[in-house]
Amino acid sequence: MGESILHVSELYKIFGKKPEKTYPLIKEGLSRQEIKEKTKQVVGLRNINFDVKKGEIFVIMGLSGSGKSTLLRCINRLIKPTSGKIILNNNIEISNMDEKKLLDIRREYFGMVFQKFGLLPTRTVLENVSLGLEIQGMGLEERINMSEKAISLVGLKGWEKSKISELSGGMQQRVGLSRALAIDPKILLMDEPFSALDPLIRLEMQELLLKIQKKMKKTIIFITHDLNEAVKLGDRIMILNEQGSIVQLSRPEDILLNPKNEFVESFVKDIDKTTVIRAESLAKKPEFTLNSQMDAKNAVKILNDLEYDFAYVLDESGKYLGISTKDGLEKSDLVCNAIHKIKPLKDIKTINQGLPQFISSEYPLPVVDEENMFLGYIKFKEVIDLVKN
Numbered sequence: 001m002g003e004s005i006l007h008v009s010e011l012y013k014i015f016g017k018k019p020e021k022t023y024p025l026i027k028e029g030l031s032r033q034e035i036k037e038k039t040k041q042v043v044g045l046r047n048i049n050f051d052v053k054k055g056e057i058f059v060i061m062g063l064s065g066s067g068k069s070t071l072l073r074c075i076n077r078l079i080k081p082t083s084g085k086i087i088l089n090n091n092i093e094i095s096n097m098d099e100k101k102l103l104d105i106r107r108e109y110f111g112m113v114f115q116k117f118g119l120l121p122t123r124t125v126l127e128n129v130s131l132g133l134e135i136q137g138m139g140l141e142e143r144i145n146m147s148e149k150a151i152s153l154v155g156l157k158g159w160e161k162s163k164i165s166e167l168s169g170g171m172q173q174r175v176g177l178s179r180a181l182a183i184d185p186k187i188l189l190m191d192e193p194f195s196a197l198d199p200l201i202r203l204e205m206q207e208l209l210l211k212i213q214k215k216m217k218k219t220i221i222f223i224t225h226d227l228n229e230a231v232k233l234g235d236r237i238m239i240l241n242e243q244g245s246i247v248q249l250s251r252p253e254d255i256l257l258n259p260k261n262e263f264v265e266s267f268v269k270d271i272d273k274t275t276v277i278r279a280e281s282l283a284k285k286p287e288f289t290l291n292s293q294m295d296a297k298n299a300v301k302i303l304n305d306l307e308y309d310f311a312y313v314l315d316e317s318g319k320y321l322g323i324s325t326k327d328g329l330e331k332s333d334l335v336c337n338a339i340h341k342i343k344p345l346k347d348i349k350t351i352n353q354g355l356p357q358f359i360s361s362e363y364p365l366p367v368v369d370e371e372n373m374f375l376g377y378i379k380f381k382e383v384i385d386l387v388k389n
Contacts, residue, residue: 005219006052011084016041019082032243044070045244055217059234061224067244068223076110077102111185113176115192119164126160132183150182170201190222227267231276253281273386274352279345283367283376289314292336296329313339320366320374344368
């Protein structure tokens with residue numbers, strides 16, 4: 001993740017017949033309501049600037065009326081911006097593109113999942129999922145093959161022939177997600193897709209999306225008004241205020257720990273940070289790690305120079321093996337013969353899930369990914385500070 005797939009700059013959306021009247025008033029800092037009273041124009045979005053990176057879940061959040069859905073529809077040009085630029089892959093400018101070219105761009109770049117599922121009740125699951133591919137003119141055999149893969153991906157294998165009316169709300173939303181994934185879009189646009197679901201089903205769908213994302217590494221732009229959902233899903237979060245302006249664009253942890261202003265603080269004040277901040281986001285890389293095949297005497301010398309009492313031990317590929325203390329190394333020939341097993345934080349989604357390990361460990365806890373690759377360490381004091389704040 002790193003290369004930009006979407007660039008939005010100086011984007012405005014003004015609803016009304018004379019949008020040019022609003023720009024001087026926007027520069028003066030007048031509110032949406034004041035501008036409406038003076039000009040009868042409604043400022044939907046004002047001076048929006050951001051980039052979305054390939055493979056990230058980019059969350060746009062704000063209160064009702066902040067312009068979230070308007071912005072999403074500007075991105076794929078279902079709504080034409082009043083001014084500004086929307087650029088795909090650094091070279092495709094779609095802000096003023098004609099409808100014929102836009103149709104091709106939408107087919108190639110965008111898939112959408114809505115709050116209202118938009119499914120055809122008389123069609124089967126397979127027929128609904130394959131609809132986008134059918135519109136693209138894909139042959140029947142290939143269409144069925146790609147749709148079945150997408151259906152399996154969302155956990156609905158075996159339901160292909162079922163009618164939509166036979167499914168629960170959560171299952172219907174899985175069909176909607178599957179339909180968007182089947183066309184293999186470069187960017188998946190999701191407009192509050194889980195907000196109409198029961199709380200438990202909503203959590204289940206969030207977990208499903210994260211599971212799919214881990215496997216597929218899609219670029220996802222996700223709209224929500226729920227900060228808990230935004231923090232759980234987002235690699236980065238952009239918050240819009242009631243005036244249609246960006247007030248903060250940061251990683252979830254930065255927003256929780258360093259809200260930019262009172263507006264953002266109002267979002268985060270009631271959240272238990274330990275239940276939403278992920279362990280890997282707090283993990284810090286140590287100055288030095290030991291290779292398991294290293295000579296123990298050399299390791300002791302380095303620890304003495306750094307004034308360390310211990311170091312984390314990794315294998316040749318960077319996988320975590322344990323720790324070695326200076327005392328243990330002084331009695332060994334190789335580092336691998338002086339490894340003390342300390343259970344790492346693994347598959348820990350949030351800090352609070354690792355609290356028992358923090359409390360029982362005498363060392364800062366190592367954090368690893370699913371393949372046991374070393375991500376860093378976390379001190380218990382940092383967790384305590386998080387709880388206090």
